[in-house]
Amino acid sequence: MSLDVKIREYRPSDATGIAQLFNESEEGWPGGFTGGVEITEDYVRDWIARSKYVAILLAETGEGKIVGYLSMSEHWLGKDACYVALLNVHPRYRGRGIGTRLLKQAVWKAYQLGYNRVDLHTWAGNTRALRLYKKLGFKWVPGTNVYMQNYLPGLLKLKPIAELVARDNELLFAFKKNLEPIEDDEKLGDREVFIYEWSLDGEKISAVIDRKAWRLCKLECSKYDVELAVDEDKPVRGLPFTAILRIRNKWSRDLRYAARLVAAEDSEIISSQLASGTLKPGEEATAKIRLRVRTGVKDRLRDEPCRSLKIAVEISGERLELAAGFKDTAPIVLERAVPRAFPAGYSGSIKLGLRNRSKKKLKIKFNAEVEPKVLELEPQGAGLAELKLSNLEEEGVTISLPYFVKTDEKNVNGYAVTAAVPVLAPGKVTYAVNEERDRILLAAPDYLAQVRLRGGRVYLETWDGEELAFLGTDEIGPPFWPNELERKTFRYRIVKKDDAVTVELTAVVDKLGGAELKKTIIFRPGPPHVEVRYTLKNSGNAELAAEIA
Template sequence: MAGHIIRRFREKDAEGLAKLLNESEEGWPGGLTGGIPYTAERAKEWIERSRCFAPLVAELDGEIVGICTVTEHFWEKDAAYVEFLNVHPNHRGKGIGKALLLASIEETMKIGRKRLDLHTWGGNLLAVPLYKKTGFFWVPKTNVYMQNYIPAILSHPLSSKFFEKHDLLHPKWYKHFARELTQREDDFREKGMKVFPYEFEVKGEKLRVLVDREARELVGIEAPELGVECWVEEQEAPAGISQEIRWKVKNKGDEEIRCALFIQPDPEIKIVKPPKNSFRVPPHMEVEIKAIFEPDVMAEEKPEDERSNKISSNLIIEGLLIPLTVGVRIKQPVRVTIDPFPFSCWPGTDASLTINLRSFIKKKAEVTLLLSHPNEIWVEAEKECEITPLGFSGLHARVKIPEDLKTGAYPLILQASVRVDGREVITRPKKFHIRVIEPSGIIVAAEGDERKLVGENAITRVMFNLRRSGTMTIIDKASGMTLAQTLSEGIGPPFWPSEFDIKPFDAKVEQVPSGYKITLSSSSERYRGLTLLKEIVIYGGSPLIRVRYGFINNLGQERRFKLQSRNWVQFWRSIYNIPIRGKFIRFPAIEGDFPYWERDLPKDPIEFQERWVCFEFPQEEVSLGVLWDEVEENEFGGGRANFIFDVKLKPFSITWLKPFYFYAGPGGWRRVREIWREI
């Protein structure tokens, strides 16, 4: 029997791909087909819509026995992503999956990306050793999110010399990659740094490369003739507190080497004492260079799943440029938050508030709370405490609201004066609000961070993530239950990966009759002159939320495309209520079974008797309704509540699409139907 061949997908492979997917059904959670067998046409359409730059197939004796699709990364421009990988059940364990992954690494390098990522699921841990042997590391504290830095290592000026010397260009390195193949997270630390270590050995010579997990760049290389590395004292770096950064150069040769060092920190990092710009390293000796840096106390803390701030450096050793990058995860020396968050109350409230403190300093510190608020409200708080190294503490406060105070967001600005080793650092101000809400009132204001916008009335709370994607979380205030994560978008087809999933959004808040209008906007990089708009209206005393999309077209030509609005409902404990034409479906959601998104419910709006769906949560006595009118396609099932719109834009125009609605409040499907008929 001839060996398998890895190559790009061709249109004539569609029938063989459909057969592969249909016969792989049982190996996937929830199946692959959704109960609808793939046809050649559907398989071809799936490849076309996936936006993959490398659709790879494995062919064995004329049959398609494996598929791997590599797409743009969903967040980072210098990385690629394995969107889908599957090998026919009868041909697993024959090296086909390995061959597809190695080919995907090659495709990643061809387009100049430094990294290749993938996800798998907890039930697929048997595949984790395969991924690790091909260079993937399991990112700690994730649901099996894996990163592969082989493209960066093979292209780095220093490490690439090792592979060229031993003729180990891709994929020959694979046989010489030393790795412990465990089924657990890869939580490696060296000098206190979070790293992924890569080790290769051939003919008694070794190469060791360290990847900084925070910067997602190479930070150290130990080659046979030369070793270089960079590290910081504390990777979780308290703002306003100086610390050292160090570089070490190890000369393993017989002659002295001349070195130059140039560094470029992110704007949020100040170099207090720069390093030597030039130095020499004698034969068989090592030299350590130091500098002192200090993170800016006004720097914003980045989410843990984003790249950290960094200090980039270029070592030039005998004319060879060696870039190294170290990550600096900037933290406030003491983080200040409030509990409950956000703090909402009625006029006349007399309530307690806890001000939580978390230290990121490895020494005991004295903390004084700095607090300001308007005269309309009364706040009295404890002011002083000691906090242990990397410890937690709390200060109690009391809030009193006058009976006649009107609905409003009253600022509560908190800072901490932190004293350690005779030095004082005052933290970045955090602006919270005492949110006073009358029965028919409504408030929209940022909380703690200008990129976290929170709107609420007496019934429902919505929280907007402006830092990334402009999504809206819908929360029932009475039960505290998160009902839905909504308003992710893609332009296509294909709709994913979408640039808007990672882009920040601006927000404009306006008061309108009976409520507030929030308009989110973000300009496209992929489509020149195009801006996406999301308009959300929330009403005082009402559980109804109105949503509509719009576009600004700044080009002198017409545009036509489709927009997918992706919304995820917390539905596993819900009862589905769906008015399909000719029947009414009322049935408990069954995880992984009903309703399955491609099998159980129609996508054509015409198939709905009335255009609404209601998810009832009997235990919490709350319902989430989704109500719409004019869409090209609707998709419900598996927690999805998605819409596809046909978009036509005139030159130099602003165009708004038809609205849809969310209902988040008491009452069941009859109440949702009643509202749909009214609007």
């Protein structure tokens, strides 16, 4: 059945039609779309006015009814990408290609606005939508629930792909596809990548995305192949590794090329062979860059790109930027501390379970009073170190153990392993803060607790390690999904009063126009052991209707 629908951009006069669409869209959303809260025309106007959308696309029938809505905001990690904050098609109009048209227009709009990527979230059970998203270039990032990235806006900036699409805009979506509703765990050798590949009239174009860097790492076309890679995808901070740039001339004429460094995030360049030159047909040029990541930098979060090396390359007037990502690691990480908390006035030792996170055998030497002084760890292997403590006060203790790594060439300094352990007090709750890992640890006579600032999650367990309770990330809306609080790192404030400890967590809710959510968690030594309170502060001028679930 054909349907006269046009895709256009939002106008303020559309608020009534959008409110009607939202109120009629309960079906097909986990837990409903509005959460039982009626959406009004004023709510839509205020919500859109306060939201930082870069584009709002609507699907409108010939009779003027709004039956589809797509909003895009700038990606929370920066100006390189945008994000589909919400895509909704009226339940009675689904299955008619409206969602496809909205998403195609979103890809083109992202390109027109200068973004390199457009992302979205969905859920694993939404298999019909998953196939649609994959058909349009969205890749399911492995290990996520379900985060999808679409690199077509950035690839459109490459001359070989721009020339292909100039024949017909629909050719942009004519790449090789795997529409199975599973993670896109693609590999190029051992390298984790996403691959976009077009074949038309005997011409093949292949664009490879480095999944660690979230950027282009390889391009193959009829004229040339160019690739940037690293010899270690998990280098140890402070120790050198190598990046390699390769350019091959596949054309029948000479190719001029030039390469220069753009950025080496948190890294030092030891040496570089980047240069310019000319390649005859069939020739290949290789350039090596030696670098090392600085010691003392923090791990990147799972939903952020890894650190990377970025190189700008120009080949016969065609310009592109390549990146090679690497998941750098500290040499060792603390896996456990025994005991998990100390009594006040404790004098004795703490045993630290340590693990080598690298693929190399490491020799670790501690600068503090630790036994053994030198610890040799096999690749990915574990070991135990013991530290003497004396007369601890009635507060949490943070232990920082400086160490250096002994290599064949020299000793590399600037490392430390950190542990935060509460100190028990009779009939009271005590705490310790691990700033390095964004966690607050609490101890009470009957339980242990952990507050993770990322997402505001709370874990409670017995002293024997049995789980008592888990308070996951809260949801606030409408709309309740996707849940932006999952990726927020909450600010915190700790108040100790009498025998209790209060942890106040605050975060700004972007989709509510910058309203501030405060989550207050009170930990007590006796029943009720944990109490949670919520406060929502409206920073706008209009009334705000929202619920916390």
